[in-house]
Structure formats: structure tokens, C-alpha cells
Amino acid sequence: MNPVTEHRRHYEDLAQGEVVDLGHVTVSKEMVIAFASEFDPFPFHLDEEAAKTSLLGGLAASGWQTAALTLRMLTDSFLSTIASMGGLGFSDLKWRKPVMVGDTIGGTVTIAALRRSKHRPERGIVTLDFDIRNQKAEPVMSMRLANLVELRDPSIPLTEAAV
Amino acid sequence: MTRWFEDIVVDDAFPLGSHTFTAEEIIRFGTLYDPQYFHVDPEAARHSHFGGLVASGWHTVSVGHRKMVDALFAEEERLRALGQEPGVSGPSPGVNKMDFKAPVRPGDTVTYTLTVTGKRPSNSIPGWGLLFNTLDAVNQNGELVYHAELVGFSKLRDFRTPVRLRLLMALTRVPGLRKLLQPSR
Numbered sequence: 215m216n217p218v219t220e221h222r223r224h225y226e227d228l229a230q231g232e233v234v235d236l237g238h239v240t241v242s243k244e245m246v247i248a249f250a251s252e253f254d255p256f257p258f259h260l261d262e263e264a265a266k267t268s269l270l271g272g273l274a275a276s277g278w279q280t281a282a283l284t285l286r287m288l289t290d291s292f293l294s295t296i297a298s299m300g301g302l303g304f305s306d307l308k309w310r311k312p313v314m315v316g317d318t319i320g321g322t323v324t325i326a327a328l329r330r331s332k333h334r335p336e337r338g339i340v341t342l343d344f345d346i347r348n349q350k351a352e353p354v355m356s357m358r359l360a361n362l363v364e365l366r367d368p369s370i371p372l373t374e375a376a377v
Numbered sequence: 378m379t380r381w382f383e384d385i386v387v388d389d390a391f392p393l394g395s396h397t398f399t400a401e402e403i404i405r406f407g408t409l410y411d412p413q414y415f416h417v418d419p420e421a422a423r424h425s426h427f428g429g430l431v432a433s434g435w436h437t438v439s440v441g442h443r444k445m446v447d448a449l450f451a452e453e454e455r456l457r458a459l460g461q462e463p464g465v466s467g468p469s470p471g472v473n474k475m476d477f478k479a480p481v482r483p484g485d486t487v488t489y490t491l492t493v494t495g496k497r498p499s500n501s502i503p504g505w506g507l508l509f510n511t512l513d514a515v516n517q518n519g520e521l522v523y524h525a526e527l528v529g530f531s532k533l534r535d536f537r538t539p540v541r542l543r544l545l546m547a548l549t550r551v552p553g554l555r556k557l558l559q560p561s562r
Binding site: 270 | 409410411412413414415421424425426427431433434435438439440442443446467468469470471472473474475476477480502505523530
């Protein structure tokens with residue numbers, strides 16, 4: 215048993231259809247510039263004047279920052295409460311609207327699917343659908359994330375645990 | 378790429394360079410954005426299936442994005458030095474697929490390569506084209522760290538605004554007419 219995760223929820227405790235509220239975070243100009251300076255130094259993420267004439271129409275967060283802030287909300291409200299083994303990857307990440315300085319983003323994840331790993335009986339895979347919106351309830355980002363989670367009892371035959 | 382949409386050749390591969398990840402930066406990113414124990418606590422991480430501290434996948438991806446942006450700027454410089462006007466790249470509408478493969482541990486060096494796999498003019502934004510790219514990140518042992526399928530915008534050099542649209546835009550600048558042309562609220 216992993217002493218770090220033994221008291222957390224495991225694969226067996228999760229249910230398809232479960233909805234997790236991620237809370238929200240307000241994106242400041244300082245946050246946008248700090249992230250962009252390190253990871254996405256396009257003028258439309260760094261400079262207010264340059265941003266005005268860009269496709270984004272004003273100083274906006276890097277899409278990767280929106281993703282990173284979403285991940286932080288996910289870790290705080292879900293991944294730190296389960297026996298997470300890290301992400302496998304994601305698909306269909308869509309940046310639907312720019313996140314502008316001053317916007318508050320938040321939303322939910324829904325457990326879309328749960329399945330056992332075929333090759334590693336001690337691992338399960340939880341598929342999460344994201345719905346991230348701004349303060350006007352406009353969708354800003356969506357994606358589907360696959361995350362590994364420990365089984366409490368890997369001896370359960372594959373077919374029985376596969377929900 | 379900071380080339381005009383028309384000049385981008387499908388199947389062209391662009392080396393984006395390498396980055397060596399330190400424990401300090403892995404923990405810093407993890408603390409801010411992905412504070413799971415195996416991204417922030419080297420001691421606790423020993424109990425995970427990773428057996429030690431590993432970088433958040435989102436960290437290696439963010440660094441890969443930075444390498445891509447740096448390559449775009451370098452290409453822009455190169456074209457200017459040749460006396461050419463560089464193209465314009467825009468924000469990305471999304472990522473079709475991202476597979477995290479081998480974990481990145483402190484001291485690992487990750488090398489990134491971008492390949493253009495397809496392109497087409499945008500249906501929703503006149504004057505811009507969509508680029509479909511793959512980004513592969515490989516560690517010092519040749520193991521795949523992640524594979525991404527990305528979408529980006531690139532400006533069309535040869536785009537001319539349709540005459541009707543230009544006429545409409547010109548008319549909206551005439552006082553009086555502007556009110557007539559605007560839909561009533």
C-alpha cells in the first residue's frame with residue numbers, strides 16, 4: 215500500500231457521471247505576464263498595446279496558462295483527493311474564447327469513463343471532461359483528460375471491476 | 378511558423394532545440410500548477426510508481442511551447458536578415474491530441490521537433506490559414522516523452538478582402554451612412 219495515498223479515494227470509489235466543482239480563479243495582469251514571459255512570450259500575451267491589434271483584441275492569458283490554472287484547480291479539488299498516478303494525456307483541447315486580464319475562470323469536470331488498464335491490474339484510467347467558463351458563463355476551454363488512478367484491490371478480476 | 382501560410386511546406390520538420398529540467402524548476406512549476414506529491418515532494422515521490430520526482434506533463438509541454446515560440450522568433454529574424462518580410466502567426470485554437478509517454482526526471486534533457494502535417498485556409502477567420510502540426514519530445518535516451526497534435530493560425534500573404542466587404546467597410550466610415558448600415562438595436 216502506498217502510504218501517501220492509502221487514505222484517499224481509489225479507482226473503486228469513483229463513479230461514472232460524478233461531477234466535481236473546480237472552484238474559480240481570477241487572472242491578473244501580473245499572472246498573465248509572468249507565465250507568458252517564461253512559456254509563451256508572444257506580444258499579445260505580454261504587451262497591452264500590441265495585444266489590442268492582435269486577433270485576441272487585448273491582453274489575454276496564454277492558452278497553456280488557462281490549461282495550467284485549470285490543472286491547479288483540478289489538483290486542489292480532485293487529484294489530491296484520489297490515489298492519482300499522473301496523467302496519460304488529453305484530447306480535443308479547445309480554447310474557445312480568449313481569457314482576458316481580469317477574467318474569472320472556473321467550472322466542472324465530469325467523470326466520463328472509468329476503465330482498468332489491460333496490462334497493469336493495479337491501475338485504472340479515469341477520463342475527465344472539462345467545462346471551463348468565464349464570469350459571463352461563456353465557455354473558454356474544454357478538453358478530455360485521461361488520468362491514472364491506483365486500485366485499492368488489484369486482485370479483483372478485470373471484468374468485475376470494469377464498470 | 379513565422380512564414381506566410383503560402384510558403385509553409387507540409388512535412389517540413391523544424392528542430393526546436395533542447396531543455397534540461399532541474400529539480401528546482403520541476404518543483405516550482407508543480408507547486409504553482411500541479412501540486413501532486415510526485416511533482417513537488419522528492420521524498421514522498423519515492424512511494425509513487427515513478428519512484429521519484431518527475432515533471433508535470435504540463436510543464437514539459439509548456440517548455441515545448443516556449444521552444445516553438447523561440448524558433449518562430451528566430452525564423453522571423455532569419456527572414457528579415459535575408460531582406461524578406463516574415464509572415465504572421467496567430468493564437469492556437471487548440472490541441473487535438475497529447476500523449477504523455479516517458480516521465481521527465483531531474484537532469485533529463487528533452488529535445489523537441491515540430492513537423493507540419495497539413496494546412497488549409499480558415500473557414501471562420503478570413504485572411505488566416507490553419508496549420509496542423511505534430512510536436513515530438515524525446516529524452517536523452519531516445520525515449521518519446523510526449524507526442525502532440527497541434528493546431529495553429531498563420532496569416533495568408535495573398536489574401537485580398539472581397540470587394541463587397543471593402544465597400545461596406547468604407548461606407549461605414551461616412552457619417553450618417555454608418556447609422557443606416559448598423560442593425561437597429
